[in-house]
Amino acid sequence: MKMTVDFEECLKDSPRFRAALEEVEGDVAELELKLDKLVKLCIAMIDTGKAFCVANKQFMNGIRDLAQYSSNDAVVETSLTKFSDSLQEMINFHTILFDQTQRSIKAQLQNFVKEDLRKFKDAKKQFEKVSEEKENALVKNAQVQRNKQHEVEEATNILTATRKCFRHIALDYVLQINVLQSKRRSEILKSMLSFMYAHLAFFHQGYDLFSELGPYMKDLGAQLDRLVVDAAKEKREMEQKHSTIQQKDFSSDDSKLEYNVDAANGIVMEGYLFKRASNAFKTWNRRWFSIQNNQLVYQKKFKDNPTVVVEDLRLCTVKHCEDIERRFCFEVVSPTKSCMLQADSEKLRQAWIKAVQTSIATAYREKGDESEKLDKKSSPSTGSLDSGNESKDKSLKGESALQRVQCIPGNASCCDCGLADPRWASINLGITLCIECSGIHRSLGVHFSKVRSLTLDTWEPELLKLMCELGNDVINRVYEAKVEKMGIKKPQPGQRQEKETYIKAKYVERKFVDKYSISSSPPEQEKRIVSKSCEEKRLSISKLGPGDQVRVPPPSSEGERQDSSVFLDSKHLNPGLQLYRASYEKNLPKMAEALAHGADVNWANSEENKATPLIQAVLGGSLVTCEFLLQNGANVNQRDVQGRGPLHHATVLGHTGQVCLFLKRGANQHATDEEGKDPLTIAVEAANADIVTLLRLARMNEEMRESEGLYGQPGDETYQDIFRDFSQMASNNPEKLNRFQQDSQKF
Template sequence: YRFSLHTMECFCKRQPTYSSAALEEVEGDVAELELKLDKLVKLCIAMIDTGKAFCVANKQFMNGIRDLAQYSSNDAVVETSLTKFSDSLQEMINFHTILFDQTQRSIKAQLQNFVKEDLRKFKDAKKQFEKVSEEKENALVKNAQVQRNKQHEVEEATNILTATRKCFRHIALDYVLQINVLQSKRRSEILKSMLSFMYAHLAFFHQGYDLFSELGPYMKDLGAQLDQLVVDAAKEKREMEQKHSTIQQKDFSSDDSKLEYNVDAANGIVMEGYLFKRASNAFKTWNRRWFSIQNNQLVYQKKFKDNPTVVVEDLRLCTVKHCEDIERRFCFEVVSPTKSCMLQADSEKLRQAWIKAVQTSIATAYRDKSDESEKLDKKSSPSTGSLESGSESKEKLLKGESALQRVQCIPGNASCCDCGLADPRWASINLGITLCIECSGIHRSLGVHFSKVRSLTLDTWEPELLKLMCELGNDVINRVYEAKVEKMGIKKPQPGQRQEKEAYIRAKYVERKFVDKYAISASPPEQEEKTVSKSCEEKRLSISKPGPVRSNDSGIQQSSDDGRESLPSMVSANSLYEPEGERQDSAFLDSKHLNPGLQLYRASYEKNLPKMAEALAHGADVNWANLEENQATPLIQAVLGGSLVTCEFLLQNGANVNQRDVQGRGPLHHATVLGHTGQVCLFLKRGANQHATDEEGKDPLTIAVEAANADIVTLLRLARMNEEMRESEGLYGQPGDETYQDIFRDFSQMASNNPEKLNRFQQESQKF
């Protein structure tokens, strides 16, 4: 309820049965509200402190997991699993920290401010009201006590009472206003703080769900491996029990007779075992030590973890002989130019084996030395063959490197794009940048329409997506999104400054404050569009000429006639950044003064990803349609340009895969007409509608059949069969069976890494 002015009027007219009770009820309610809020704030502080202690303990536990992972470096499965789990737990700790920070801002700080500010104003107003009420009561008493015959005192008392009543009414109105403001504001303050608190929980659980959804497939695979490990362990246990039973029945009296040694052992150890060694002190004591012959040296250890002690540094300078002139049995001596070492085996056969092993090692040391000399002679005159073998090994290394290694090799990617922290393990796939774990959490909170975050170590990477990451990089994107940072005198946040990071990243990518907004050309955009439209239309008409087809480096097949390319302005994916002087014939040379949509349109055809990123930063609509050129979109231009990576970049930034031009043809239609197998595979994976027909009533499958394009027909029919199967079984939203996924995965790999394998057209029947 709202304390009304009428209530205060009644109080002014001395009607306590109504006004005093209402006023006391309001004051009591405010006092109780203050107690409740104080209690809630204290409970919130206790919860935050407990939560921070939990985060500290959780971080210590996570560090324990990492220590266990480092300890298990010899077991790749355990080390990889524990590392991934510790990274995920670290991410959850970050999410918890964000939750507690938001709780402190929404509950503790906001309600404390309400108690200190608004309730304090109410108390001050209450004190003034009580004071003026007391003064009015005194004036009434004085006025009642004045005698009738004392006119001067009557007039003075009446004036004082009138002035006091006016002051009372003024203060009473202020008190009423303060009561009503407090009653109204407490609802909004309480609800606002609680709503902010609940939204913080919502974001926390969404982030946790996304994190473990990405980790789910790996955990499922690990569970399957664990089941197999349990089966293998049980099998191994049975085998060991059988061996144990067999060994117990054997006679070990001649066990040392089966001793074997291997001079060509892979670990370099020729022979090893326990021997007694006579000390060189005055007492000539004998000590049992673990001896081994390795790397042309005789060494021993007191314990297995100790560093080996070298007895003989070079066996080529030594001799070995039996010793029969001492009391102990089975002794032999290894003699070097500087010293001798007396050793004792456990049996005669072991002594013979050790002597033979030392003699063989001596001969091997001489042979290895001669071979090493021959290699040095060959290295002094290098040949072409050795250079080729080096390049082959380098090529194999590049093919086998992980996503993390490949992406971090790009300039600037070895440190976080936003704060500069070294060795980033996360990436924004639509921006093409690498991020540290803290910045990745902030990017994730921006929403997928600004940044799509993936892990470089926990997630699996499709080949076209990995190729996209390698085409951009932190240096390229920062030249666009941080163009005015130095001019504005703004310093980038340092690692650990989370609040500064959050404000900087939001200003950089959401508000785009640091993007250099270039001036629009004085010529109208329509005139520029007509200029480029004429050039594009000529290139599109040139596509219609029939001729043999060949594949470029992205798994995209192009037409040629008499050995010449029918698309003279197209460039391959390996020459995206040619100098301007080498591309003077291109119709899309100057895009600095275009509107962002037209710049994106032109750059998509040119396969210029930095220009495309710049256009998007300037606010270009990724689905912008060129009205002067059949309402073609940047994605359609990327198809015509012939780049798989360009299409992937537009799709990751929200391009509509089913947007069509005036002829009713979408990107899938154009890719099918041009025979771009890699692009067809990409669009089908991204949800392209293959049932859509153009103005001639042809869908992509009809066009592919008429063109006798076996690969594209296979892809379209598989996609259609998979779609029909999912609809019949009610598996909506499911990716499809494993065979379907494997085939599409193979096509994606070929389109990105081996496009020459897709060049299997029947050139005589090819039609566009």
Template sequence: MKMTVDFEECLKDSPRFRAALEEVEGDVAELELKLDKILFDQTQRSIKAQLQNFVKEDLRKFKDAKKQFEKVSEEKENALVKNAQVQRNKQHEVEEATNILTATRKCFRHIALDYVLQINVLQSKRRSEILKSMLSFMYAHLAFFHQGYDLFSELGPYMKDLGAQLDRLVVDAAKEKREMEQKHSTIQQKDFSSDDSKLEYNVDAANGIVMEGYLFKRASNAFKTWNRRWFSIQNNQLVYQKKFKDNPTVVVEDLRLCTVKHCEDIERRFCFEVVSPTKSCMLQADSEKLRQAWIKAVQTSIATAYREKGDESEKLDKKSSPSTGSLDSANESKDKLLKGESALQRVQCIPGNASCCDCGLADPRWASINLGITLCIECSGIHRSLGVHFSKVRSLTLDTWEPELLKLMCELGNDVINRVYEAKVEKMGIKKPQPGQRQEKEAYIRAKYVERKFVDKYSMSSSPPEQEKKIISKSCEEKRLSISKLGPGDQLRASLQSSVKSNDSGIQQSSDDGRESLPSTVSANSLYEPEGERQDSSVFLDSKHLNPGLQLYRASYEKNLPKMAEALAHGADVNWANSEENKATPLIQAVLGGSLVTCEFLLQNGANVNQRDVQGRGPLHHATVLGHTGQVCLFLKRGANQHATDEEGKDPLSIAVEAANADIVTLLRLARMNEEMRESEGLYGQPGDETYQDIFRDFSQMASNNPEKLNRFQQDSQKF
């Protein structure tokens, strides 16, 4: 059903809505003039009575609704201006202005919805009314001019066809009216008071619009006047316009050259400033939520602009250097891995991933990266509405995929996750929604991932027997104490040898002296061993006897992602700390287990990258001590604090320097230098220098796809 004016758009009161009203009002005025001409023509009296009611009643209702709408629109504009002008230190006036604005907005929405309903009903009804009158007119003439029956009889088939069309139009008009009244009622019953900001801005990804909505802009003239304008972020620019038909005025030509910050040193509330090398623009939102949304949108657009520019430069560099030989081929294979189509092919090869995880639609092109599943476009939209703390959605064809994320997707898959989140679906007699059933899908997906109704909630409250807990805790504590007494270099060797002896990566026997030597690829870089090569977990108890936090803790060391997903589904705290093992977290256990993809899985599900154990060591400390270069790179990218010191006063850089690990020292110094550059230039929230990003991208590639290239330090340690 196509409506003349959209109900949702009228709630935003956008320039599009005002332009649509202007067009409809002109159309109705023209219709009234034409009908008046027919009514006053004495030769058309046979249809006068039929159209008289339409002109007097329906058009009169439209005019009355228009007057009310114009009146309340003016009241809303006055309330907005008054709310913006009130000074922050006059609390009584602030509360009064806020209450008036809330009441005025509520009244505006009711009247605007009534006005739009009246417009749409009028536009739908006029076709049937006029056609009905014309048909009556023709039948009247047929009866009056009986002598001309032969002539008019030729019009019989045509008139019958018009009658059939009229019947269909009447039915369609009645149906459209019911649907519009239902939509009108549904929208009117919604409670927008709790999240009023959603109505104040719009996002149109199809047209490249990141965000748009009304803002007050302070003029650069001597009077510093404030004007309300329609702003939008699009095509790497910040623009505004006074009316919908006006050409946009560019405020910021290139977002990469600007920064955004809160502004609390002026009397007006909810202000923020966009600063570029040539000028600054002071803007004011209608609420604190809107201000935060605009600041976040500008910051995200700045980061996106940097990434897009970097990708374009990389492509130009490849085209301009055709004779780089093997280096080009290596870069080509790296780019191929990151391209969306390659990601789609690799991820869809995983069992169950060829169809949507929730509705079964074939060839899904979207994914939830923290769950490790593939989704159709409709289900992906529902997942986005759940919030990123439940599901983080990414396109398999449009987005660039980091290698650790791609491998994370390949470690899980729809079959694995559905065995956990749909364990009780058949027992409960619930059928999965089919493609196209939007409401059923929303209810099913919310019950599945938010309420977790279909998870088999077996008892996990009983803890392990005390004796076995003490044995496990004592063994781990002895291992930690023996390592902590050594120097950084010796600690690294002892940790690596311990991980080798625990059969994490297998033990190689030297052919000449029979000593245990480190494998060519140690556990930090042997990221995806087959199931049979993973650590023997017989020392751990049956997971059904563990609480979810402890199950997640142990599965993280075992590199068992399905068990980790199961623990999270049962409500495990991703930052659970084991009080019997130095308050180590699952993320620290993942570091000790030597798996990059396990760390990535925990981080994607909200693990705190800076949470430390009782020795003051966080994941970055442990990864540095163990020489896990790939994990160090990952934690730095995810915001790890490299300035944090342990109980001995050592930060990760000092540990890496003492251990003479050149790769990790390079990464830490680059990250520190990039951080200092961004702080000195005021580029907060931006990704940093392109060279810095390229180096970290290369390390991520090697850690995931060529771990042997990061094995130089471990191989050198065998010589001593």
């Protein structure tokens, strides 16, 4: 150890020794100031850090509150809960860091200042005191006269004792100085090293925490990409809905005239009416009335319990009231009391009177047929939504969808780069993709590619069957037909830039599609051959009158393919006609080929009443074909010259699965054909109970969402469950929905 002050110089008490002491004492004084300042800064930092932890904890609690508030959204709730838990861990790590900082900096250095520097100061005081005593002894010894022997001896003895004491204390002081100088290095470095190790541990803990959270955040980011696309789509739908609602005539409430005795919620009709009080003043109050559960009730506020006006509608009558001054009045009379009501218009009065009369008749019929209905509910032959023994088969999700789709030829590797085990898919193209290629596809826009996860998303049965009808091999035979001829090499996994260029050229510019020569219009003979089978079916449908039974063959299974020998080579057709023909044939590869060649998915055949490929898919009886066209932008509401859209044709033919699909995809069931019939009217005339149920449920759900302002939302869980059951049945057990067609052929 290098000595700061030499012991030999200490014994000499030389000027060098005194100069060294002066330098050391000044240095120690400055060291004390620096350490005091550092300790105070450390205390301020710790206090600030603790305040940060408190604020951070409050912020984290706010995230947890938001997560609990979002309990109806599983993705948001799960994500926020996981993030808040991670932030809580980080707060704990910060707390540990500040505790270790307090021990390593504040406590350790403060102890060094209080203990070691205090010992130095005490030794310095003793040294200064004995040094002064030594100086006094030297002066006194020097002043003693030679002839005073007694004083000489006394001064000599004092000087000797003082020098001995000085040497002892001076050596202790020098030892204290040297030890202090050595210890200061170890104490400062030890303190700072401990502080830095605390930071190292803190950052390691944070890194480990977020390394575990990383995969989840990555998956969530992929979901967010899809949510952004879905949000844009929902925004467009809401804007369209807003525009549609804005164009409606709200000058009266006549649009609310419809009533439904078979309403799922038991409410036959509801709306505002004025009610005359039974008091002496006969005041009129506006109340919300409804006919439900065989009763007439009203409410003042939504949260109020309904007040019953008529206990049992079977015991009452309803009649017009023209003998009072107010207009549009009618009276509901029961054996015990009567209730005077007023509507806002004559149409509403007539609607309410008819609703009450119909409910009275229904109440009588329900009581008389109660036992018969119980028998029908337990019988599978009624065609009800639930057979009683059959459990609901929910939509496929996760590994089930992944395994089924990857079994299709070519789907075990990415369609564009060949990477094994792809977990993403383009649902309108029918291909599987790796995560990097799926991101590039998503950037193309949904009009080119609609991306979904095979493991994270829920798959509807018709969409899963669509994926199984196509596949990477089928699509690549179309979109990569000229790759080898052009000498183009497919990009390899990891080549992001090359992938973007290749995918854009493949799907947007369609550079690799074998664009054969296509005539702008097919020969007349070809048109006749192509349209013969479709026209026969169309003529049989167009001749139907009110109440006529539909006598057409039931739709064939999805795997069955119609005989295409009546059709000519598709290479002589224009893309629109090729798509039109293939839609009737249920030939998805040909349909994909036609779209790749530029076919308009909404192409209308002027030779056949301007029918569209989607209408042809309905006539062909294929649910998957309809789904493929809809996923590629087919207009579900485009009608032919007879004013019939896909929903009309599906209703006429009794294709329940297609009706369900079109309603889910936003078909307008209020549209009427040239005879003024909407799909519900057609279904009621044909006595098709399943389709009537679907149409009424959809209409009720639409009215409920409009009345509650829930535009763009799917509706309640019962409505969704029923439609999900029909979708499952149409895709997996279509024979159960053929009851109507089979019954109709008996006549």
